[in-house]
Amino acid sequence: MSFFADLVADLADLFAPLFHGSAMAAAIVAVTACVRLLVHPLSRAAARGQKARARLAPQIADLRKKHGKNPEKLQKAVLDLHRAEKVSPLAGCLPSLLQAPVFFLLYHLFSSSRIGGETNELLGHELFAAPLGGRWADALGDGGVFGPAGLVYLVLFVLVAAVATFNYRRTKQQLAGTGLPAGGEQAPGAEAVAAMTKFMPFLSFMTLATVAFVPLAAALYVVTSTTWSAVERAVLYRDMPHGAAGTAVGAA
Numbered sequence: 001m002s003f004f005a006d007l008v009a010d011l012a013d014l015f016a017p018l019f020h021g022s023a024m025a026a027a028i029v030a031v032t033a034c035v036r037l038l039v040h041p042l043s044r045a046a047a048r049g050q051k052a053r054a055r056l057a058p059q060i061a062d063l064r065k066k067h068g069k070n071p072e073k074l075q076k077a078v079l080d081l082h083r084a085e086k087v088s089p090l091a092g093c094l095p096s097l098l099q100a101p102v103f104f105l106l107y108h109l110f111s112s113s114r115i116g117g118e119t120n121e122l123l124g125h126e127l128f129a130a131p132l133g134g135r136w137a138d139a140l141g142d143g144g145v146f147g148p149a150g151l152v153y154l155v156l157f158v159l160v161a162a163v164a165t166f167n168y169r170r171t172k173q174q175l176a177g178t179g180l181p182a183g184g185e186q187a188p189g190a191e192a193v194a195a196m197t198k199f200m201p202f203l204s205f206m207t208l209a210t211v212a213f214v215p216l217a218a219a220l221y222v223v224t225s226t227t228w229s230a231v232e233r234a235v236l237y238r239d240m241p242h243g244a245a246g247t248a249v250g251a252a
Contacts, residue, residue, distance in 0.1 A: 001109060001115050002116040005116075005122060007155070008024070008028065008109070009121075009122065011031065012027040015030070021125075022128060023125075024122065024125035024127075025127035025132060025220055026222045028221060028224075029224050030219060031102070032220070033224065035099060035102050035225070036099075036232075039098050041180060043232055043233075047236035047237060056082075061083070063077045065122075103218060103221055106215075106217055106221050107214055109122065110132055110217035111133070122217075127216060128148065128151075129147075129148030129149050129152065130149035132217040132218055133215050133216070134149070134214070134215065135213065136211070136212045136213070153212075157208060157211065159224055160208050160226065163204065163215055163230050164208065167203075167230055168204060169202040170233075204226070211223060
């Protein structure tokens, strides 16, 4: 915690000439960008895996016809096919799982009054008029929705809603042509992926609740990461037909 706090503080000092009082917020955005850059190779690998799954769809359809009356044999055949092609049904989860520790670290960093036995000075920084250690409820109690701090959250909510709507429409289009929500590929782990795809179009809107309840510093991480993820997926999956990328589990 102390090391991470010093790292963020040093970045804020570096950004101070450009961002002045919002330098700490800029440092958090920069940390988020660095994390996403580190995770990007895994995101690219997940996209390649999803394209491989789309390429295997005709072969899997043939296996269903051949072993449709023997579920165990079908599962084994599909699993063997995935193993031979080095494709994992859950590969898309890795980018999100690796980002989670940074999110929780930021959450605790800006929720703790003391770090390493000393007063947490990071809580005194602001994004414009909103304290980075504060929450939306604090902003509502200090000026209301259209108060100085409330307006900061209002901008974040509008940005998150725009990204969530983009993700919702894109995911609905991707799922329109896939058969996974109805039955999946019947490989081990595929049932969980298929069940998740039913709710995927709505997952992005959960970010609104996250931004409302976590400290503003952690909310900045979530908003930046979610926006990055939306752009990244649009680029990585741009050449895939609708339905082919529907089961890729993205990060937010």
